[in-house]
Amino acid sequence: MTVPAAPGLPAVHREVRLVRQVSGEQVTERHFELAEVPLPALQPGQVLVRTRFMAVTAAMRTRMTAARLPMPSFEPGRPLWGSAVGEVVAAEGAALAPGDLVHHPYGWREFAAVDEARAQRLAPDALPFPAAHLSQGATAWGALRRAAGVRPGDTVFVSGAAGGVGSMAGQLARRLGATRVIGSTGSEAKASRLRTELGYDATVVRGAGPIEEQLRRAAPDGIDVLLDLVGGEQLRAALALARPEARFALVGALSSQMGEGGGVVSPVELDAGLIITRRVALRGFGVYAHPDLPAQWTAEFGRGLRDGSLAFPHVLLQGIAQAPRALCELTQGRHVGSVLVEL
Incomplete structure (x- = not known):
């Protein structure tokens, strides 16, 4: 089915696509394009997620190349992806419901259709602020x-x-x-x-x-x-x-x-x-290789953030249009800590 336009749900959204692969040059904003596309269609067992925060990492630079990799590469003409936190706004299955905060692997877009198996529900009080779920x-x-x-x-x-x-x-x-x-x-x-x-x-x-x-x-x-x-x-x-x-x-x-x-x-x-x-x-x-580790880390991180014994160094850029800049600045070594974008 196609998600209809509704109050709070636009008919279109924006995503960042790779224009061309990187080969022997520095990553620049010319390697990306910001495209406006219809909201994704939902299949049974999927949820529509409005992305709130996305992470930018060094591995994304490698996935922009034509090198043979042990993981999928980004493809020219298609959106990039990566770790993100968002809010479920529509659901076709029963495991998740609108309003749930989830972690999903489809950053670089304002909305994503996500299989419920790939959307991890996050407890609202697990960490003091949602962006901390994108800590490495x-x-x-x-x-x-x-x-x-x-x-x-x-x-x-x-x-x-x-x-x-x-x-x-x-x-x-x-x-x-x-x-x-x-x-x-x-x-x-x-x-x-x-x-x-x-x-x-x-x-x-x-x-x-x-x-x-x-x-x-x-x-x-x-x-x-x-x-x-x-x-x-x-x-x-x-x-x-x-x-x-x-x-x-x-x-x-x-x-x-x-x-x-x-x-x-x-x-x-x-x-x-x-x-x-x-x-x-x-x-x-x-x-x-350690599926039990994220939950254990979240508990440890939450305690550390609340008692002040741990800090989460990060830079936060505003708006999906800043995502290409975020990756360029990361590859230039401009920041300390995690590089995040708030959509």
Whole structure:
């Protein structure tokens, strides 16, 4: 059926489409177009959701390329998608009802027709404000607890510490008992915020000298844990400083995702001898493999936000027309924390 126009329900809405794939150039607003289209039709078992907030992430830059990916790529002429929070405004099934707050995977559009199985109902009082449901803290929490097993007394290094995951990871490593937390980022201005606001004791700044030398000064006794969002030189430097029985959680590859080529491979030569003799554990981590984690994280995050022990660093741009700008600024390293758009 087609959802009819009604008070509060417009006949048309806006969505952001990819104009052309990115290949060897920086992402600009010319890669996107804002299209006005009819409200989507609902099929049985679907709900119509008015999107209120959407997240913009580095992985979206990679999906704009023609590279072979382990996940679907964005297609020219079609809308992008991504994590979003919205309100159900019409329903064809019975599991959800108008007024329900839900998480869904179809950001980049003002309204979305969503299968009920893909719309996760959110408790209105679970977090102090709806946009917090778009935090990437679940990834940081799961990687530090489950993949790396942070313990009291650990020295932790987080590469890419100013992004959506990294800006939560410093706080969480401290929460788990780490005694020294080091983060890398792209500018001294962001490094200062990491040290003064987000739980980091010391920072490594790309472009301020060899990463390994900076890390050695920040952690002269070595590191016990790496939460790696970057790969490349930073992963190699972390291995050089790894203590015996160090645990590495590999989560991202920003060195290639944000690079000119936009590929997904972040090649780096690792010293197998160091891995073996120091008994370093390297483990990949993704939230999708831990279906129980989001609910556990939401409970932890809610407590932390309410008692002031956790912060949610983020920037919030207003209106769907600002979504392309949000992704461009993210790829340029303009922000600290999560990048969100309020529709």
